[in-house]
Amino acid sequence: MSKLRQALESGxxxxxxxxxxxxxxxxxxxxxxxxxxxxxVTAINVTDLQSAVMRIGSLAVSARLVxxxxxxxxxxxxxxxxxxxLQSDLLSAWALGIENVLCLTGDHPALGDHTEAKPVYDLDSxxxxxxxxxxxxxxxxxxxxxxxxxxxFLGAVVTPGAEPLEPQVIKMKKKLxxxxxxxxxxxxxxxxxxxxxxxxxxxxxxxxxxxxxxxKSAGMAKFMNSNVAGISVPESIIREMEETEKENRxxxxxxxxxxxxxxxxxxxxxVHVMPLGWDExxxxxxxxxxxxxRVRILGEEV
Amino acid sequence: MHATIQKPIDEISEYLKPxxxxxxxxxxxxxxxxxxxxxxxxxxxxxxxxxxxxxVAGWACTGSGVSLCKLSVxxxxxxxxxxxxxxxxxxxxxxxxxxxxxxxxxATDGGMVHPGCDTIFGGETVSDDFITEYCSLCGECxxxxxxxxxxxxxxxKSLLNGPCGGAKNxxxxxDRNRDCGWQLIYERLRALGRLDEMDKxxxxxxxxxxxxxxSLTIGEGEATFRSLAGDRKxxxxx
Numbered sequence: 001m002s003k004l005r006q007a008l009e010s011g012x013x014x015x016x017x018x019x020x021x022x023x024x025x026x027x028x029x030x031x032x033x034x035x036x037x038x039x040x041v042t043a044i045n046v047t048d049l050q051s052a053v054m055r056i057g058s059l060a061v062s063a064r065l066v067x068x069x070x071x072x073x074x075x076x077x078x079x080x081x082x083x084x085x086l087q088s089d090l091l092s093a094w095a096l097g098i099e100n101v102l103c104l105t106g107d108h109p110a111l112g113d114h115t116e117a118k119p120v121y122d123l124d125s126x127x128x129x130x131x132x133x134x135x136x137x138x139x140x141x142x143x144x145x146x147x148x149x150x151x152x153f154l155g156a157v158v159t160p161g162a163e164p165l166e167p168q169v170i171k172m173k174k175k176l177x178x179x180x181x182x183x184x185x186x187x188x189x190x191x192x193x194x195x196x197x198x199x200x201x202x203x204x205x206x207x208x209x210x211x212x213x214x215x216k217s218a219g220m221a222k223f224m225n226s227n228v229a230g231i232s233v234p235e236s237i238i239r240e241m242e243e244t245e246k247e248n249r250x251x252x253x254x255x256x257x258x259x260x261x262x263x264x265x266x267x268x269x270x271v272h273v274m275p276l277g278w279d280e281x282x283x284x285x286x287x288x289x290x291x292x293x294r295v296r297i298l299g300e301e302v
Numbered sequence: 303m304h305a306t307i308q309k310p311i312d313e314i315s316e317y318l319k320p321x322x323x324x325x326x327x328x329x330x331x332x333x334x335x336x337x338x339x340x341x342x343x344x345x346x347x348x349x350x351x352x353x354x355x356x357x358v359a360g361w362a363c364t365g366s367g368v369s370l371c372k373l374s375v376x377x378x379x380x381x382x383x384x385x386x387x388x389x390x391x392x393x394x395x396x397x398x399x400x401x402x403x404x405x406x407x408x409a410t411d412g413g414m415v416h417p418g419c420d421t422i423f424g425g426e427t428v429s430d431d432f433i434t435e436y437c438s439l440c441g442e443c444x445x446x447x448x449x450x451x452x453x454x455x456x457x458x459k460s461l462l463n464g465p466c467g468g469a470k471n472x473x474x475x476x477d478r479n480r481d482c483g484w485q486l487i488y489e490r491l492r493a494l495g496r497l498d499e500m501d502k503x504x505x506x507x508x509x510x511x512x513x514x515x516x517s518l519t520i521g522e523g524e525a526t527f528r529s530l531a532g533d534r535k536x537x538x539x540x
Contacts, residue, residue, distance in 0.1 A: 078459075079459075083506065105459060105461065105466040105467075105468075107468065107475065108458050108459060108468070108475055108476045110458070110475075110476040110477075111475060111476065119458070119459060119460075121459045121460050121461065122506065122507075122509065123506050124459070124461040124462055124463050124464075125461075125463075125466075126463035126464070126503065127462070127463065127505070127506045130503075141506070157467065158467070159467040162467065162469075163471070164488070166488070166497075167464055167465050167484060167485070167488045167500070168464075168465070168467070170464055170497075170500045170501060171463060171464030171465065173501070174463055174464065174501070174503060177503070178503070186467055227470070228470070229467055229468050229469055229470040229475060230467055230470075
C-alpha cells in the first residue's frame with residue numbers, strides 16, 4: 001500500500017510535492033528537484049505535459065522516482081490518449097511500481113506549444129476514474145477480465161475558487177462516485193473562500209489536499225488572476241510582494257506559502273506544494289508552516 | 303445546414319491545368335445562404351476565372367432553396383439543362399459542400415471535380431449573416447441530459463460529465479471571448495429547474511457510431527443507420 005494511501009486512509013495530515021518533467025531526455029535536474037523533497041513530503045506529483053507543452057512523459061519520470069525509493073503521484077490526463085492508451089498506460093504504471101494516480105482532464109492543446117494537435121478527450125476525468133476503478137476490479141472498459149489486477153489509489157482535482165462553485169461540486173461528487181479516493185485542489189490564496197468550499201463538501205468525507213502554489217512575484221499573481229481559472233490572489237498579498245525587494249522575494253514567498261498552509265490546515269487533510277521551479281524552498285516552507293518532521297514523512301494525526 | 307466558405311481564387315486557379323475547360327457548379331440552398339456558392343457567387347466565379355484566363359465551359363446553380371446534394375436534381379440540371387456545355391468540359395468546380403462535390407461526381411458518371419469551398423461545419427442559420435455550430439453529427443444524441451445544449455460541440459474538450467477547471471468568468475480556457483459550454487448548460491438546467499440532470503453519470507461516447515462513412519437507408523415505415531457500430535434499424539411509427 002502506498003504511503004500516501006496509508007496516511008490519508010488513517011486520517012493523517014499529509015504534505016505532497018510536485019515536479020515537472022523537462023523538455024528533453026536528461027532527467028538530472030528534475031530528479032534533483034525530487035531529491036530536495038526526500039524526507040520532506042509523503043509523495044511527489046509528476047505532471048503530465050503540463051500546460052499542454054510537449055515534454056518527457058509523467059510515466060517515465062514516475063517510474064524513475066519509484067526506482068529511487070521516492071513515491072510518485074502519477075498525473076494522467078485525457079488530452080492525449082484514447083481509452084485504449086489510457087488503460088494501457090495505467091497497466092504499465094502498475095507494472096512499474098506506481099500506485100497513486102491523479103486523473104485529470106488536461107489543459108487544451110490550444111494553450112500549449114503544439115496548437116494544431118488533435119485534442120483527444122475520448123474520456124473525461126470522471127470516465128477515466130471509472131475506467132481505472134474498473135481495472136482495480138479486474139475488468140477493462142469493454143468488460144474483459146484482466147489476467148492480473150492492479151490496485152491503484154485514485155485521486156482527482158477540484159477548483160475551490162471556481163465561480164460559480166456549484167458545477168465544480170456536482171462534478172466532484174461524480175468523481176467521488178467514480179472512484180476518487182482523494183482530491184487535490186487548485187491553488188488556494190484565500191483561506192476564507194477555501195473554508196466556504198470545504199463546508200460545502202464536508203459531507204463527501206473524502207481527504208482533500210489544498211493546493212499551495214509558491215508565489216514568486218506580484219507579476220505572477222496578476223497573471224494568474226487574469227488568466228488562470230479559479231485562482232484569485234488577494235490585493236493584500238500582491239501588495240506584500242510588490243513591497244518586497246527583489247533579493248528578499250524568496251523569503252517572502254516562503255512566508256506567504258507557509259502562512260496560507262497554517263491558515264488552511266484546520267480545514268483539510270493535507271497540502272500539495274507546487275514550487276514551480278523554486279523547489280529548494282519547499283523544506284523551508286514546510287518548516288515555517290510548523291509541520292513537524294513526522295508530518296512530512298508519515299503524516300500526522302488530525 | 304452545411305456551412306461552407308469559398309477558397310481563395312488563387313488556390314482554385316492552381317488546381318486548374320493550362321487549357322483545362324471547367325464548368326462551375328453552385329448550390330441554391332446551403333452555399334447560397336453562406337454566400338459561397340449561390341447563383342450570384344457561381345456566376346461571379348465563372349467571370350473571375352475567365353478574367354484570369356481560365357477556359358470556362360459555363361456555370362449552373364440549383365434553384366433557390368434547392369440542394370445540390372440531391373442527386374436527381376443535379377443529374378437533371380447537368381445532364382439535361384446544361385447538356386451541351388457539359389459535353390465540352392474537362393472538369394467541374396463545385397461551390398458547395400463536400401456532399402455537393404460528390405453529388406456532381408455521381409451525376410456526371412465520375413466527372414473530374416475541384417473543390418471551390420471548404421466545408422466547415424453543420425450549423426444553425428441564426429440570421430442572414432450568422433451561422434453557428436450546435437451539433438457535431440456524432441450519431442448518439444445526449445442533449446436530453448444537458449437541456450438541449452450539446453457539450454460535444456459547445457465544450458472545447460467535448461466533456462460529458464461537467465466542466466473542467468479551466469473556465470474563468472464563464473469563458474473557456476481556449477479563448478476568453480468564448481463561452482464555456484458547461485457554464486451555458488449549467489445555467490440553462492438551473493433555469494429549467496433540472497439541475498439534477500447534471501448529477502447523472504454520462505457514459506463515454508460510442509465512437510463507432512462516428513465511424514465513417516455512415517449511411518441511412520429509408521424503407522417503408524423504418525430507417526436503418528449504418529456505421530461501424532453496425533446496423534441500427536428503427537421503425538418510424540411502431
